[in-house]
Each structure stands twice: as C-alpha cells, then as structure tokens.
Amino acid sequence: MRGIGKSFPGVRALDGVDFDLQPGEVHVLLGENGAGKSTLMKILSGACRPDEGEIHLAGQPQRIATPHHAQSLGISTIYQEFNLVPHLPVSANIFLGREPRRAGFLLDRRAMRRQAARALQELDVAIDPAAPVSTLGVAEQQMIEVTKALSLDARILVMDEPTSALTGGEIETLFAIVRRLRARGVGIVYISHRMEEIFQIGDRVTVLRDGRKVATHRLADVTTADLIREMADRELTEHFPREAVEPGPPVLQVRDLTTRTKLRGVSLELRRGEILGIAGLLGAGRTELARAIFGVDPIRSGEIRVHGCPASLRSPREAIRAGIGLLPEDRRQFGLVLPLSIKHNVSLPNTDRVYPRGLLRTAEERRLAQECVTGLRIKTPHIDQASGNLSGGNQQKVVLGKWLARKSDIFIFDEPTRGIDVGAKVEIYRLMNRLTRDGAGILMISSELPEVLGMSDRILVMREGRITGEFTRSEATQEAVLAAALGTTA
Amino acid sequence: GCNRTEPGANDSRPRVALVVKTLNSPFFLDMQRGAQKAAEQLGVDLIVQAAEREVDVERQMQIVENLIQTRVDVLCLTPSGSKELVPVVGKANRAGIPVLIVDTRLDEAAVKNDGVEFACFIGSDNYEGGRIAGAHFGRVFTNDTRLVVLEGIPGHETADSRVRGFRDGIKPFANLHLAASQPANNERDQGFNVMQNMLQAHRDIQGVFASNDMMALGALEAIRAADRAGQIKVVGFDAVEEARKEIAAGTMEGSVAQNPEAMGRLAIENAVKVLQGEPVPDYLPVPIELVTR
Amino acid sequence: MNFKKLLLHHGRQLGTLAGLLLLVLALSLRTPYFLTVSNLLTVLEQVSINAIVAVGMTVVIITAGIDLSVGSILAFAGVVMATVLQKDLPVPLGLAVGLGVGVGCGLLNGLLITIGRLPPFIATLGMMSIARGGALLFTNGRPVSGFSDGFRALATSQFLYIPMPTLIMLGVYVACHLLLTRTRFGLYAYAMGGNEQATHLSGINVRLHKTLVYGLCGLTSAIAAVILTARLNSAQPIAGMTYELDAIAATVIGGASLMGGQGTLVGTLIGALLMGVLRNGLNLLEVSSFLQQVIIGAVIIVAVLLDMTLKQNRK
C-alpha cells in the first residue's frame, strides 16, 4: 500500500501512509485510538475507498472496490466492530456469502451446520452452530468473527483487535492458529492495544500517529517504551499505577443474588475507596452480575444494599438514582446511541444538570461534553460529531465520559479498557485512582488478568454464575486466579 | 382525459372550470365527456380537475382555491360534501367568479348561513334515485322477499342518501324485507367479497341494491360464482356503460341513471349563459330514471 | 422437548395462530353460517389476493424495506394485461405481459432504492403514485372488462372443490417459502434485513439481491392482479387501493418486524387469514358498518397482544 490518504468530514484519517506485508509474517499495526489503523485496513478489505494512493498485491496494482472483490483476492478481515447478523444462526453467519449448496442453488443447511461445528471445534469454541447470534455474548461473537475469517482460507488475514473481547484461553488458541497460518505463508496484519501480545506474536510493527506512518521496525529491535514513545509522542511510565486507598464503609452489598438465567447466590461487598476486581472466563456470568445489580435484568432472589440501606433496583433509572454507574461491555449495543453526537450521549444520563427543569442549558451541555473530550483525550473534530463516526477506542471513552460527568459513587466497569490504547489506559487507571480517592467504589470486571491483578484491591473470581474464589491484592497470582476461574485447584 | 390548454393562449375564449369529485369513476368521466362536447361547440377552454379520491373534501376545496388563483371565468362544481364546500364557494363569490353547482346539492341552511351565492343547480337527487330503486323492487316482487343492500363508504353523504332513499322506497311494501345492509366502500372487489359473505348467511335473498354500479357489478360476479345467476335481481346506481351492457343482456335488473353526460353538457351551456349575462334558472332538473331492459 | 423447540422457533406464529383459532371458535359459536365447508372455502378464496400480495411484502419487510406501491402495481399490471387479453391474443401472452409489468415496476423500485439510494418508503411512495397515474392514463380512467372463459377459469374453476385462487395462493406460498428457507436468495434477504453492513462486508452483492427482492414483490402483486381481474371479470385502474396496508398488516401480525431480519411466510399466511376470517365473520354477523371498524381494530390489537403475552411468558 503506497501513499494511502483518506479524509472524513473534519478529519484527515490517513495521510500518505505506506504499508507492506510479506507472506508468512505477522505485521503489527500500532497507534493511539483514532490513529487510522482500522481505516487503513478497511481500505485494504474494500469496505472503504481511499481518496488517494495505490495498492499492489503480489506486485500487481489492484483497485479493491468491494469486500467481495477483496475476498476473491484472498483478503480476509476481522473488523473491529462486529459484522454479524443478529437473527441468523451462527452457522449462517460464518458462511454468509459462501454457503455450501446442493444442486447449484439449494442451501445445504445441514452441511453448513456441520462445517460450522468443525470450524468452531478447531478453535476450541463451545458454541451451538444453530444458535442465533443475538443470544450470544461479546466474547462469543468475537470468536465467531474469528472463525468466519479463518474459514476463508486467505492469503492475507487482517485482524483488527481480535482479542479485545477474549480471555486467556481463547487468546492462546487464537495465537496457536495464527502461528500455524504464518507457517503456511499467510500474511497477517494484527492490530491490538495489548503490548505484551504484540511482542508475543508479531514479527514487524508499523506505528501510526494521527494518520501518518511514524516508522516500521522489526519487533526484535524495539522495546515497549520505544513503541509507546513513537505512538504517543510522550513518555509513559508505570503500567498499573494503583494507589491504594484506605477502604471505608461498604457502599454496595449484594447478598445471595440469583437470577432466572445464570447467577446462583452471588454475594459481594464493595467498600468506599476500593476497586473490587472480578475475574472469570467467557460466560462466567460477570456481565450478568453487572446487569442484575444495575436493574437491567430481573432478580429472582437476593438483596442489594446501597450505603447499608436495602435498595430495590428494578430499573437502571433506580440504580442511577442510587448512585450507580454502569460501563457496559458492548458499547455499541448498550453504551451509545450511535447516531447521536458525543455531546448528546454525554448529556443523556446527566439531564438533571444539562436540562434543569427539562430545559436545555447549552453552555452547560457544551462544557460537560468538552470536559469529557479533553479529560479523556477523545480524538474528534468537535463535540457535535456523531458518536458512530468515532474510532472504536474513542467510543469507549465517550461511554466512560457519560458516567464520569455524573458524580456517581458506585461504578461498575465491565471491561473498561477494551480497545483503548496504552496511553489512554493509563489515564483510565489514574482516573480510577482519583475516583476511589474521592470516595467511590469500583466494581471492575475484566478479562485482562494483568489488569485485574494490577488494579484491584481485592479480586473475586466467578465461574458458572457463582463466586468461586476471593483474593486480596497480595495473595492473588495469575495461577491462583485462573485455577479458580477454571474450577481446578491450584 | 387530458385537456389542458396553455393559460392565456387565447384570451378571448372564456375559461370554464369543472371540478368533479374524482375522475376515476365512469360517472364523472361521462360528465366530463358531456362537458367537453359542449365546450368544443361553444368555444370555451374547459379545465377539468378532481381529487384523487371521492371522499377527500379538503383536497377538492384546495383545487377550487387554486383555480380561483388562476381566475377562471366560471366555476362548475360537483361538491364532495354539501356543507363542506360552502366556504370555498364563498371564496369564489368574493373573487367574483360565478359558480354553478352540479349533481350534488349544497346544503340550504349552510348556504343561507354563509350567504353564499351560486347561479344554478343542475342535477338530480340521490335520495330520489334510491327511492325509485326501492319502488321498483316493490313492483317486481309480489310475495315475501328478502333484500340486501351494499352500502358505499360509511359516512359518505352521496352513498348514504341513496341508501336512505332506498329504505324509504321499500317501506310501503310490506312484503319486502331488508335482510342485511353492509358496506363495500364503493369498490368492485369489496362488492364481490361482501356479496359472497352475505350469500353464505342468506341463501334466500332475491334482490340486491348497491349504491353504486361498481359494487353492483362486483356483486353480480359473486352471484355468478355462486351459481345463482338469474335467481337474484341486482339493481345498481349510476348506469355506467358496463352496467348498461349487463342490463341489455338481461343479467342485471337495472340501474338508476342520473345522466351525467347531460349534466356536464348543461353545466357548460349554462356557464356560458352566465358569462354572457343571460338569465339561468335556479334549478335545472336532470331527469333521473331507472334503466331496465 | 420437541414441543418446546417448536414453541421457541415458531413461537411468534403459534401465538397468532391461537388468536386465529380463538376467533374461529367465537364465530362458530355466534353464527351457524360460519363453520360450513362452503363458507370456509369462501374465506380462503377471498383471502387469496391479500395473501399473495403479502408474500412479496413479507420478503421486502424481511430486508427492512417496505413497499407502498403494491396496490398501484396490481392495478397497472391488471389493466395492461386486460388490454392485451381483449385483443384476442392467447391467454399466456396476456399473463406474461401482466406479470412482466409487475416485475418491471418492482425492479424499478429496487433500482431506485439500491442505485438511487432512496429510502424504500420514498421510492415506493413515488411508484405508488406513478403506477396509479399510469393505470389511469392507460385506460383513460375506465375499467377494462369482459374476458374469455379460459382466462376467467383462473378465478372461477375449482380442483377437488378447492377454488383456483386458493390453489394459486398455496402454490405461491410453497414456492416462496422454499425460496426463503432453502436458497441463497432467502438467506441473503434475512441477512440484509438483519445487518446490511455485515452482509455487504461478507462479500454479498447487496444491490443485486435487494433489487431482486422488490422485483419479486412486483411479481406477487401482478399474480394477485391476475386473480382479481379474473374474479371480477374486469381490470380497474383504481383497483388495489390501500392493499398495501392490508398486506403490511398481515405481515406484521404474522410476526415480521418492520426493522427487518425477521418474519416468515407461515406467519404472514396466518395474519392474512386472521384478517379475512374477521371480515367474513363480521359480514355474517351483520354487524353495523361503523361498529365493524371498531371491532376489526380491536381484534388486530388483541390478537397481537395475546401473541406478545404468550411470547413473554415463554421467555
């Protein structure tokens, strides 16, 4: 790819970027949120047309007009945002556009299901190929995207943050496959914000900043610090800067919480100034716990106390009134109203401030949004940008901003740093420090073990809807937590 | 029918507008034909406009308002609502455009109340037409007979007065019984369906009155489909071409004819008279009759 | 277990089916004329036109579209076909021309939506007006009537006591049900409706398939035109007004969502039957014309409410 440029209204997303990929290598694309990584790859996969620049494949110049064209050239892509059809079964999603057929035009659903089952099995994923995608969680959806892209048998495989929704086990499986493909001579573009992964899997790395290419290195020649400096153009030090705060009285107590679906007698206590980490594997029920506390899903039995008083939280509205804020794991489905501007999304849970007596105070609205954009370094031309036009990481920051603007004192963060760049991650961690210092309690659900270990004061481990382990910061180790999550004894 | 002329193409020719209820019904097409013939003979520019749907009173009012803007010389109007169009006739009065009312009367009280004026009324009476149809059944059937009625759009004045006339028409005859009266919205396919349904419930019906010919023709097909052709007498309203054919073939009993062609012709003739300052009668009755074989 | 699966997968339809059965039961108790073979066949015959139009509408709605022009296309295809038939040309030629007109208008809708990027509502609203005007201009506003017995047999003949329109309807349903569930075309219809972006990114020619979907909808409207014309022995330029509402209603009562991605023809057929039975029953009960409208509205609401409640409890 030579001299690729692309502009969106008000944004120069890419500016003369060169990028090359060799067969049999894993080429990492690195950059802050909104640096233009996804856009570059969308151009390669035909989802987006460049304003300028050219693409050569095996020496031949190519104009990639449509995703179909890209696929026929052997380019397979896992997009950052899911591209699944919710009401269709898993199998149809995997084979959409390449369905096994009988007699030329009849769908062979049985073969489709069989092949899907095989493909899923290869990735060690236990998902029913007949289940509609709409019933699956984020991690499962991510695995389906992976399965879909791998089943294409491509020359070039683009993976845009494939692991942001995955936990340890799946990541290992994925890496094993990536290595196998690399050995077979497939060229792989790998985008991730997890630095440790990059060194684990990558051969070369290209760093983008503000739509421009900064440099390309062999990974063997550089250190994390070098890369971060190139990405962010500034020094970033400590990775998990948790400053412990003396925990105060409990702000949130949950006793024997059981739901109709998954939770079985969950009890926990979150104290003032504390970060309580919740670890667990895909489908352990962590998200459900968050939803149940926040009043989204009905509770069958159990009790929730806020600041020591019994609270009945039957709707998010009541939960918010009680001072709880939820950062959901699926930002596009539950976190943001995509067609609305950043400004309006931030105002949404803060209408008591922005709309006192129901009437808009423009200045307050702009101030709040601006605060959030500046404070979280959201990369956007202005606060009136539709949040759907933001890069993935910046969308996540907007969701965060919604709750920060509200002075909640109980936060439930479900995968708070998913898709967030290293620099911003540290900012979020600092922010969590600040929140706890100011007396908030944070329930942090995360699938990134280092994050859980690094940031939590206490760690709960969930498995199959129950709490299966509790560790203090000092006694928690990667092995012990994993063992509790898997149900084996360490 | 497309009969537009360049506005102002020939300033000496008077411009006469005929606004009917709708042009997608044979009745008003016939009226248009009569008007066009007369217009050619008399050398007037004729503008015919109508709403897409017969019940759209407000749209008809808009059309009249728009024509007032083009300052037509005379306006002939078939009001979709006898009261609702009175205000717009007032607007024409104020613009100094003479108005002739065709086919459907304006409501007398409303006219008096608003103090509007029109040169004359040309037409016949829907109520009377319904009554004639009822009386006809009284003559045809002598023993106990059950009849059904297919009504027009519920709440639409024209159709309602026809049905009212029919009910009053059969009242004097003790042997005539109204078995059912159901709406079929003036449409042929609904006439078919509703007739089919009524045949399920009333196997002994001998007569059908439909408040327009479209429903009557639909009912006729339903009767044929039920193999009851010839056993049930159907009387429609409007005497459109197809109905006349059926009547001539003896398959349909009759249809009330209002002679729309004559209405159209008389409208233009009298419009010209009004323009030339000749006196015209207040009421020009167009004979209403039951067409039978 | 198997029953539970049935409930889960066809849940939406079973609810409406329950509503339909309740209605049938109520009518059977209230009037002796309802539950007779001849009346039920009558209902099936009457329902066929709306049900056929609703087939195309269902497919369009599955793709998250809408087609307001079905009634106008029906009228236009009907009058063109009728005019050809009256020229004493062979019946199949007339049929081909009529169906061709329907497909043509439908494809034009599709092109406006895919190439022109018009919202389906606007494109088909425009077509609704254009095709209606076209039908009126073509015939000068007058119906085209009187056809050969051969043609009319399409509506009047029977096979094993079953009226021909009903048989045609069943044929259309079976064919399109297979199309939707067994072919790529069907899968893509659901996929486009569920997530157009994802479908496009999966390398599917969304424009082509969407255009074809509207073509299919034009086709079913034209098939309905054939039956209507044969049934009334007349093609009217004002035929089919408000048919789009009936067709959309049947589709939505049958469980499709206007947001796309969902819907089945089994559901649509049940929806169309519900409306047909209701209208027939109200005629048989001789309910006053004003009250009929209130009852029709109420029954539609109650039927779908019932359905929603059943669905809710199952969850």
Next chain:
Amino acid sequence: MNFKKLLLHHGRQLGTLAGLLLLVLALSLRTPYFLTVSNLLTVLEQVSINAIVAVGMTVVIITAGIDLSVGSILAFAGVVMATVLQKDLPVPLGLAVGLGVGVGCGLLNGLLITIGRLPPFIATLGMMSIARGGALLFTNGRPVSGFSDGFRALATSQFLYIPMPTLIMLGVYVACHLLLTRTRFGLYAYAMGGNEQATHLSGINVRLHKTLVYGLCGLTSAIAAVILTARLNSAQPIAGMTYELDAIAATVIGGASLMGGQGTLVGTLIGALLMGVLRNGLNLLEVSSFLQQVIIGAVIIVAVLLDMTLKQNRK
C-alpha cells in the same frame, strides 16, 4: 467554514430545500399565477393541515415508531369537538375537549406500544380502525356542521395578511422545534430512536417518554382537526383518510429515517411545502388529474434523489 458547518449539520434539509426552490422556479416560469402573494399564501394555508399532522409524525418517526392513526384521530377529535361546539358551549371548552380526545387516543397508542409491547405499526393500525369507527358511531355517520363565527375565525381570519391556519402552523412548528432541540423530552426522543437499549441503560424512563411522544402526535392531529373543521365549517367522520401517508411522506422527504434517531422539523416543513407547492402548481398548470399523480410521484423521487446526490458529493 461556517457555511461548511451549515451544510454538514443541515445537509439533508438543504438538499430538499434546493429541490423545493427548483420546483418554485420551474412553476414561476411556467405559469403567471404561481408566484403571486395571494397564491403563495394560499399554498401556505393549504399546507398547514398536513404540516401540523406531520409534526407529531416526525417526533414519532424520530423514536423509530410510526403512527397510522393520525387521520382517524383527526376525524374523531373533530367530530367530538364539533358536537360540543354545537351545544352553544364556549369555544375554548370545545377546543379543550377536541384536543383532549386527540391526546387521549395518542396516549392510548403509546400505552399499547410501551406497556402492551405492540409494534407501533400494529397498535396504530388498530387505533386507525377504532377511532374511525368511533367517529362514525359518534355521529351516526353524518357530518356535524355549522359553527359560530368566533370558531370559524380560526381558519378564515388573517393577521397581517397571513391566514390564521398558517400562523397556527408556524406556532406549532416553533414550539415543537424548541421542544425537540431544547428540552430533555426532545433529546430522549432522538435517543430512544437511535438506540432504545442504550437509552434505557442511561436511566431514562423509556416507557413514559415514548407514551408521551404518541400523546403529542395525537395532540397535533387534534390541532389539525380544529383547523380543518373551521375551514370546512363541518366536522366529518370520514375526514383525514390517507393523511397518514401524506404526513409520513413529508417527514421522510424532510430527511427523517423510518429506522429512527434522525429527522428535524425544519426538514418536515420543507417536505410538506414541497408536496403542497407541487399540488398547487399542477392545478395551476391545469394538468390532467391522472397525469398529476404520475408527476407527483416522479417529483417526490427526483427531489429526494437530488438530495441524496448532494449529500453523497459532500462526503
């Protein structure tokens, strides 16, 4: 720069506005009667009823809903109000009752949709039938006519040469524009339409606000009923048929999406004006009523195509 921003933010409307201006230009060249003050005021007056109904419709469509019952609610509110007015009760009381009926029907729609979980299409389709039947039953099918001059002044009087219906329309637009852009209610409407789940999770009482949106739509229908009744000096139980289509068309031409989350009242007003100007112009040009339909359809398509192309080029 500032112009670019204007284009970005009001892009959709500017396209349609261009279409409207083109149409006005074409009509001005083709007929001397069009570009006169009196004719333009006539258009503004004629457009007011559809434009007012379209206000409520726009808000409903922004929430990803639809309201098919506007025309029937208009009729029902109209006849009830007319009946009260004829009892020689004070005009404000009559107005209050009429508006109350409209709001009531609208809220009922809302409750069916939020509490009953019915798809908006079904709930309002039912209401369309029920309110129509109700209006017919209430009046026995007859129009209610003849009102005091005080009441009729709502349609016939003028202020600074501007007809009262136009003034009322402008008032409704300004008020509802402010409601949509300056109040919490407005923000929630857009949010619910853009992503209902995310809105719910932001602590917003979606049920309450959605119900209110339908109540507002009932209110604007009732306001339109007041003007229509005063204008015709009669309230008809069959008034307002197919008004829902006109209102939806104005809304969608004005840039709203039936998928929700988008739309502005400025756009809707332009959409309503486009349709009103077109109808007026075709009358002035003395186009035959059949051809009118073809042209109306074509212009709607072309206007939005133009708009889409402009939008596309800007990207």
